[in-house]
Amino acid sequence: MEEQTKKKILIVEDETSKRKALVDKFTREGFRVFKAKDGAEGLEVAFKERPHLILLDLVMPKMDGMTMFKKLRQENAWGKSVPVIILTHLSADDEKMNKEITENEPSYYLVKSDWTINDVVEKVRERLSR
Amino acid sequence: MKIIPINKKLWLVFFSFFVLALTNFFIVRYFETARKTDGAIIDAAGRNRMLSQQLGFYAERVVRGNEAVKETLKNIITLHQVSFYALKDGGVAPEIAGNRFLPPTIPAIMPIAKKAESLWLEYKKQGEIIVNEPAFVDGALNLTVSGALDFIEKNASEMLRRNNDLVKAYVEMNDEKQAQMNFVLFILLVFNVIVVGLGAWFTILITKSEESRAKEEAFLESIGDGLAVIDKEGRIVEMNKTAGELLNVIPIECIGKKYDEIFLVKNKKGEKVSLNDQPMQIVLTTGKKVSTTIATAAYYYVRKDGTQFPVATTVTPVVLNNQIIGAIDVFRDITKDKDIDQAKSEFVSLASHQLRSLPTTMKWFLEMLLSGEVGPLNEKQQEYFEEVYQNNQRMIILINMLLDVSRIELGAFVATPELTNVIDLAKEVLKESGLPIRAKKISIKEIYAPDLSLVLVNQKLLRIVLQNIISNAVKYTPADGKISVAISLKQKDENVGDRKIGENSLVITVSDTGYGIPKNQYDKIFTKFFRADNAREKDSEGTGLGLYLAKLIVNHIQGDLWFESELNQGTKFYLVIPVEGQEKKEKAKELAAGAGD
Numbered sequence: 001m002e003e004q005t006k007k008k009i010l011i012v013e014d015e016t017s018k019r020k021a022l023v024d025k026f027t028r029e030g031f032r033v034f035k036a037k038d039g040a041e042g043l044e045v046a047f048k049e050r051p052h053l054i055l056l057d058l059v060m061p062k063m064d065g066m067t068m069f070k071k072l073r074q075e076n077a078w079g080k081s082v083p084v085i086i087l088t089h090l091s092a093d094d095e096k097m098n099k100e101i102t103e104n105e106p107s108y109y110l111v112k113s114d115w116t117i118n119d120v121v122e123k124v125r126e127r128l129s130r
Numbered sequence: 131m132k133i134i135p136i137n138k139k140l141w142l143v144f145f146s147f148f149v150l151a152l153t154n155f156f157i158v159r160y161f162e163t164a165r166k167t168d169g170a171i172i173d174a175a176g177r178n179r180m181l182s183q184q185l186g187f188y189a190e191r192v193v194r195g196n197e198a199v200k201e202t203l204k205n206i207i208t209l210h211q212v213s214f215y216a217l218k219d220g221g222v223a224p225e226i227a228g229n230r231f232l233p234p235t236i237p238a239i240m241p242i243a244k245k246a247e248s249l250w251l252e253y254k255k256q257g258e259i260i261v262n263e264p265a266f267v268d269g270a271l272n273l274t275v276s277g278a279l280d281f282i283e284k285n286a287s288e289m290l291r292r293n294n295d296l297v298k299a300y301v302e303m304n305d306e307k308q309a310q311m312n313f314v315l316f317i318l319l320v321f322n323v324i325v326v327g328l329g330a331w332f333t334i335l336i337t338k339s340e341e342s343r344a345k346e347e348a349f350l351e352s353i354g355d356g357l358a359v360i361d362k363e364g365r366i367v368e369m370n371k372t373a374g375e376l377l378n379v380i381p382i383e384c385i386g387k388k389y390d391e392i393f394l395v396k397n398k399k400g401e402k403v404s405l406n407d408q409p410m411q412i413v414l415t416t417g418k419k420v421s422t423t424i425a426t427a428a429y430y431y432v433r434k435d436g437t438q439f440p441v442a443t444t445v446t447p448v449v450l451n452n453q454i455i456g457a458i459d460v461f462r463d464i465t466k467d468k469d470i471d472q473a474k475s476e477f478v479s480l481a482s483h484q485l486r487s488l489p490t491t492m493k494w495f496l497e498m499l500l501s502g503e504v505g506p507l508n509e510k511q512q513e514y515f516e517e518v519y520q521n522n523q524r525m526i527i528l529i530n531m532l533l534d535v536s537r538i539e540l541g542a543f544v545a546t547p548e549l550t551n552v553i554d555l556a557k558e559v560l561k562e563s564g565l566p567i568r569a570k571k572i573s574i575k576e577i578y579a580p581d582l583s584l585v586l587v588n589q590k591l592l593r594i595v596l597q598n599i600i601s602n603a604v605k606y607t608p609a610d611g612k613i614s615v616a617i618s619l620k621q622k623d624e625n626v627g628d629r630k631i632g633e634n635s636l637v638i639t640v641s642d643t644g645y646g647i648p649k650n651q652y653d654k655i656f657t658k659f660f661r662a663d664n665a666r667e668k669d670s671e672g673t674g675l676g677l678y679l680a681k682l683i684v685n686h687i688q689g690d691l692w693f694e695s696e697l698n699q700g701t702k703f704y705l706v707i708p709v710e711g712q713e714k715k716e717k718a719k720e721l722a723a724g725a726g727d
Contacts, residue, residue, distance in 0.1 A: 015487060021494040028503060059483050088483075117494040118501070 006032040007128055010051040012042035012068065013087070014060040022055065025117050026124075039063025043071055050078060052128055055120075058088040083127050087120070139336055143329045150325045157318055161311035163231075168304045170232050174217045175297035179290060181210040185253070186286045189260045193279045200261055207257045214250050217296065218243050239299035246292040253289055256281045353460075359448070360389050360410060361456045376463055378433040393459075394432035403429065409445040413457045420445045431461070439463045474540050478533065485529045489522050496522060524671060531675045534594060535658075538682050547687075549584040550592065552617055552636060559596045560615065563604045572607055575614035582617060585636050585709050591683045592707070595691070598676035599640045599703050605669055606701075607644035615640050619709065626704055627694060633708040635689070641702035647695040655693070656681040664697075 009031050013019040019035055026033045034049050036042035040063040046054060054072075058065035065086065072079045115123075188203040216222065220234030235243045256278035263275045350357060356373035360366055366389050369381035377392065384392045389410055395403040405411055409420040409429065421444040422428045430438045443461035447454045496519045498504055500512070507515065560567075560574060567574060603613045616639045623630055626637050645664050647655055654660045659674040666672075684691040689707035 015491065018487070018491045018494070021491055021498070025494070025498060117497045 006030060007053070008032045008034065008049060008051040009124065010034045010036065010042065010046055010049065010054045012036045012039065012054065012060070012065065013057040014038055015057075018057075021117065022120075025121060029121050031124075039065060039068030039071075042068050046072060046082070047075065047079070051082070053124055054082060054084045055124070056084055056086050058086060085120075085123060085127065139332065143332055146325055147329055150322060154318060154322065157314060161307070161314070167231065167233055168301065168308075171217065171297065171300045171304065174213055174232060175293065175300075177213045178210065178217065178293050178297075181206055181213060182253075182286065182289050182293065185210060185257055186282050189257060189279050189282050192260050193265050193275055195265055197265075203257065204261045207254060207261065210250075211254060214247070217300070218247060233303075235300075236303060239296070239303060242292075242295050242299045246296045249285065249289055249292050253282060253285065355460050355462045357461075358384075358389065358393070358459045359456060360414075360459070362414060362454060364389050364410065364414065366392060367456065373461075376433075376439070376461070377431060378435055396430040396432060396438060397428065398430075400430070409443055410457055410459055413445045413447050414454060417447045417449070417454050419447065439465050440468055442467070471540075478536050478540060481536075482533050485533070486526070489526045489529065492522050493519070493526065528673050528675075531673055531679060535675055535679050535682065538679070538686055547586045547588050550587050550589045552585050552587070552592070552638070553578045553582060555589065555593060556596060556600075556615055556617060556638070559593065559600050562597065563601055566604050567613075570604070570607070570609045570611070572604065572610070573612050575612065577614060577616040577618075579618035582619060585619075585707075587636065587707055587709070588687060591687060595680045595683050595705060596638070598680040599705065602676060603640050603642040603644065603701070603703075605672070606665055607642040611643040611700075613640065613642045620706075626706055627692070627702070629690075629692070629704075631690075631706055634710050636707045636709050638705040638707075639702060640705075641700060643700040646697040646699055646701055647693065648697060652695075656691075 009026055011019060011022050011026070011033060013022060013035070014037050016037075019037070023033050023035050034045050034051055036045045038060045042054070042056070043063070056065045056069060065088075069084060069086070072082070072084070184206050185203065188199050188206060191199050192203055216232055218235050220232050222231060259278040260275055260282075263272055263278075265272055265275050350368065350370045353370055354372060356376045357368070357370045358366055358373050359368035366384050366387055369384050369392075371381060374381040374384075379392060390405050390408065393408070393410070395408045397403050406415075409422070412418075412420050421442075423442055429441050429443060431441045432438045440463070441461045442464045443459055445457055445459045448456040448458060496515060499507065499515055500519060556576070556578075560576075566572075600613075600615065607613060616637075618637050620626055620631055620635055620637045622632065622634050625631075626635075627639075631637075645668060647662050648664060651660075651662045655662065656677050658678045660678070661672050661674045681691050684705065684707070687707060689705065691703065691705050693701055693703045695701040
């Protein structure tokens, strides 16, 4: 029963170690966590589980984060509106990327090394509480 | 200067030599004649004298009754007559081989000639009396004849004297001519020296210019970049080998052709660039240098076979007497450079990702350990993990800075200016240093100009600069110190510190009451990995990249950054960023003078 009220989040991250950190943290913080190791798997899990929010890495094998993001937004109404927080190591000075993200609200852009893991949790909570 | 073809110049030299030689010939010949007449005059005068004497001698013998010499006397009179008038009136000197001409008497010596002539006529008349009249009449001496002889004998010396006077006058006349001749010959000599000297000088000049031209050509040929020179009509006047190789044409065949026949220019998108937008044309019409770099690569040159290559070109006007007389295009194929550039950018991007990823994961795990959420740590564990965490943080900072530096150095940073609230930015940056500020009880004074609106500047870059300057101020100010941050707008020509600013600018100053910078290290403070001795002493953990990066960025956005410092009193940093034309500058960078970045 409790499982049903928990917020569902999907973590798409190719690095095992980093994925583990996020999955563990969000689980402890009381989320129902789904994980995927690349864009293709992420897309599949997303449409199957329809999480409340997606945490998305950009640089990944098979399908990168940007491609998955675009496909998600194109697929259906749910895909268009689900909040996505992009986690990346790339700085946001890439004009093109910035534009694509801001054009497709609701989405955020976090540079991983600037944020503590608690900050990331905070950001997710804040977005979900809207 | 109008350029006369070289062979014409040489002809000029030859022609002037020829004219000179001819002039010399005629002048010398003219005076040579005068010298010859001198001899003829003296000769004629000698004959006159001799004939006068003979006339006297034979006249006496005739009068004495020697009828036989009457004919001789008659001949002598005739010869004397011819000789005298030759001397007076000029003409062929009698009985001289080569028939030297005597000059006619000039007016200056006419009185002397007349005097001689009048006596001669009398002399002649008396001589003729002796010839024509019989010496004896009725056995007695003919009185008319003896009177004539008397006259001749009495005037013989006078005749001689007048004759001499005439000769003397003639010789003087010739002497004068001789003096003139000396003078003229001297002038001629000087003139000769001048003409020959000038000619030689000219010839040397021509040879030299030929030589230097040959050298210049060799230089041009040896330039590794393509080089083409056009005149103000846009015709190619010079093109080196490399240019020919790059464009796949034969340079010599291109000379004289319009440059747009040879230089087919396309833009990044592969569209043909119209004549008026081509760099050469821009330079000819505006007179301003145009250059493109690897970063901009605004143009492609098309080869004869239709293939093309990206080009880095610098087109400079050729200015003579304030007029544009042409342009020089120095260009090179940057295909390889672009590949390298691409590889560099990819490397930086990859390095950004990979290098940052590992410490971030470590950071997150450490955070979870330190927060105690996976179970309590004992005191030592807590302490050691804190150490690991701090070191990891420093690694993150170092990596970020190194990446920022390399991105800026490689020109991979896009510094688009945007409307920025600089005061908010400064406040945010101050907040980031909140922890050490509170720990050291540093008082912060913020002085912001009230009229400050949004400023057009790249926010990200300005933030990095402010972060470095402010965090330095905090780091190198002892406890209970003061830091003040002031932001204002200054007009062109206003003074900032000890400098006058050239443009309307945003001025940010950060001053502290810190350790200061040692004077002997002023010039090194903005160099890569440099840390001042006292800074190293106070804080062993700095990267030595902060101020280098700040300066790099400030140069990138064409601002200025400098400081004033007093050891153990404090330091004041001045940051000046031109606010007008940040946008223009961005554009300018793509296509403008001195864009070497």
